[in-house]
Amino acid sequence: MLAAAIVVIVELAVQIAGIQSGQARDEPAVSLASQSMACRASVRRSAIAAAEGNHFAACAECGIAALRPASSEACGQEERSCGEKSTHPQRNHRQNRLFPKAMDDHRTGALFALMAMLPLLSACEDVPVAPHDAQPEAIKRGRLAAGQLGCGACHKIPGIWPEGATGPDLTNLAERGVIAGSLPNRPAELTAYLLDPPATVPGTAMPKVPMTRQQAEDIAAFLHQPDAH
Amino acid sequence: MPTETQLKAVLGGWPPAVLNPAGPYSEPVTLLAWALLIGGTVVLAIVLAALAVALWGAPSLRRRLGGDRAIWIGGIAFPVVVLTALLVWGLWLTGDLAAKAPRPGEMRVRITGEMWWWRVAYLDESGRTVIRDANELHVPVGSTVLLELDSADVIHSFWVPRLAGKMNMIPGRRNLLRIQADQPGTFGGQCAEYCGGPHALMGFAVVAHTPESFDRWRASRLAARPASVTSRGQELFMASGCAACHTIAGTQAAGLAGPDLTHVGSRRTLGAGILPNNRGTLAGWIADSQTIKPGNRMPNYKQLDARELNALADYLAGLK
Ligand SMILES: [Cu+2]
Numbered sequence: 286m287l288a289a290a291i292v293v294i295v296e297l298a299v300q301i302a303g304i305q306s307g308q309a310r311d312e313p314a315v316s317l318a319s320q321s322m323a324c325r326a327s328v329r330r331s332a333i334a335a336a337e338g339n340h341f342a343a344c345a346e347c348g349i350a351a352l353r354p355a356s357s358e359a360c361g362q363e364e365r366s367c368g369e370k371s372t373h374p375q376r377n378h379r380q381n382r383l384f385p386k387a388m389d390d391h392r393t394g395a396l397f398a399l400m401a402m403l404p405l406l407s408a409c410e411d412v413p414v415a416p417h418d419a420q421p422e423a424i425k426r427g428r429l430a431a432g433q434l435g436c437g438a439c440h441k442i443p444g445i446w447p448e449g450a451t452g453p454d455l456t457n458l459a460e461r462g463v464i465a466g467s468l469p470n471r472p473a474e475l476t477a478y479l480l481d482p483p484a485t486v487p488g489t490a491m492p493k494v495p496m497t498r499q500q501a502e503d504i505a506a507f508l509h510q511p512d513a514h
Numbered sequence: 515m516p517t518e519t520q521l522k523a524v525l526g527g528w529p530p531a532v533l534n535p536a537g538p539y540s541e542p543v544t545l546l547a548w549a550l551l552i553g554g555t556v557v558l559a560i561v562l563a564a565l566a567v568a569l570w571g572a573p574s575l576r577r578r579l580g581g582d583r584a585i586w587i588g589g590i591a592f593p594v595v596v597l598t599a600l601l602v603w604g605l606w607l608t609g610d611l612a613a614k615a616p617r618p619g620e621m622r623v624r625i626t627g628e629m630w631w632w633r634v635a636y637l638d639e640s641g642r643t644v645i646r647d648a649n650e651l652h653v654p655v656g657s658t659v660l661l662e663l664d665s666a667d668v669i670h671s672f673w674v675p676r677l678a679g680k681m682n683m684i685p686g687r688r689n690l691l692r693i694q695a696d697q698p699g700t701f702g703g704q705c706a707e708y709c710g711g712p713h714a715l716m717g718f719a720v721v722a723h724t725p726e727s728f729d730r731w732r733a734s735r736l737a738a739r740p741a742s743v744t745s746r747g748q749e750l751f752m753a754s755g756c757a758a759c760h761t762i763a764g765t766q767a768a769g770l771a772g773p774d775l776t777h778v779g780s781r782r783t784l785g786a787g788i789l790p791n792n793r794g795t796l797a798g799w800i801a802d803s804q805t806i807k808p809g810n811r812m813p814n815y816k817q818l819d820a821r822e823l824n825a826l827a828d829y830l831a832g833l834k
Pocket of ligand 1: 708710
């Protein structure tokens with residue numbers, strides 16, 4: 286009983302100390318699970334390659350190729366984590382109009398995919414995946430900058446208040462194929478978009494929010510992180 | 515923590531730190547708060563110790579605890595002495611916090627609580643309004659400022675914890691509160707009396723300047739506004755009905771239902787202390803303030819397209 290009381294008192298003191306130094310906002314931890322990052326990197330790589338016009342892109346992590354047509358409509362479709370390996374052939378079946386039948390069998394699919402992947406490995410390597418190399422420091426700065434600039438006034442961004450609805454929900458932005466309906470979802474393009482949206486995507490509804498290049502890069506790194514679900 | 519500090523710098527110190535005084539009118543309050551807290555903890559510890567003795571102590575100790583003497587000392591003498599001392603000390607400490615009348619030459623500002631923002635009027639010696647503003651108060655470091663607090667609707671409470679204690683804003687009454695900042699900076703405030711709807715999002719910012727920089731600020735506010743060239747944004751402002759609720763000096767906009775926007779571009783915050791102020795948040799606020807601050811008295815403007823929204827935001831951001 287005495288122990289319980291002491292616990293309460295200590296807790297109270299800690300809380301008060303917290304209030305004093307102004308730690309009222311809790312900062313939700315950004316999940317940095319490297320596993321899922323690597324996986325998403327490859328998924329996104331394939332999306333980017335598709336947006337670039339490559340006919341095939343490989344999910345190197347799983348060793349299973351994600352064969353995708355290069356139409357932008359396909360790359361805008363929902364992305365899946367390649368952690369669920371078994372969904373790959375199925376997705377290929379759904380999305381690949383070239384070889385629908387061959388993909389029905391998982392094994393055939395995998396084999397076919399590996400074959401298709403071989404000549405394309407180099408193309409896959411060319412695609413930069415910088416956000417995933419981003420320093421945790423940059424991600425932290427990015428989250429702070431996004432809050433400071435009030436991006437939440439128009440977007441729902443995990444860990445940032447408020448949760449505005451004028452612009453799209455930016456949860457899991459990394460898994461999106463294109464940004465603002467037209468740009469490949471890569472760090473350089475995202476940074477350029479953030480710095481001056483109307484100049485990058487004419488007619489976009491996102492206003493130019495004054496920020497430095499460093500802030501834009503940090504925010505891009507932050508937004509490209511997989512969100513803790 | 516630098517991140518926290520930066521966040522506060524941008525949001526005008528909101529939400530405010532409560533036990534970190536920055537002026538002579540909040541120091542006594544903070545001191546008293548700590549004294550009460552620590553004293554209360556000590557008393558709680560004594561009571562718990564007595565309880566432990568009563569439950570598990572040696573029989574001789576328990577007998578002494580249950581005797582008349584323990585009751586006289588612990589139950590009557592101790593509280594009477596401690597509480598009386600506290601009362602005297604507290605009154606002595608906070609006695610001159612209550613402001614009674616303006617001192618000669620003292621700066622006076624009337625702040626009116628509105629649901630859910632603050633109307634600010636800087637007064638001259640005779641009590642006439644010389645500068646109108648909203649949601650932000652500019653003061654010089656090292657001088658006292660007398661705040662005349664009232665309310666236009668329900669009871670609010672003006673609270674800038676780093677500069678002073680709380681003071682209620684009561685419709686039909688004028689409560690006086692004196693503040694002084696001892697260091698330059700931005701100090702967040704918060705309505706501290708539930709006033710309905712988005713009460714929790716009714717913030718405030720006090721900006722303390724060095725005396726020179728304050729004089730410059732004041733001169734710029736008193737200077738006549740150069741006649742502005744009509745812009746697309748200004749046209750939209752008049753055409754969209756914003757002028758019915760907002761005033762922008764030097765234009766036909768003379769509405770009084772919402773905050774004065776004459777200098778909105780130079781405000782630290784938007785939405786009464788809750789958002790940083792830039793073109794993006796301006797556009798976001800105009801398009802959909804109801805998601806950001808649910809229930810506030812400005813309607814959403816979803817009918818504006820991207821170009822119009824940006825033109826409006828550019829216009830307002832330019833009102834320095
Ligand atoms: Cu209130």
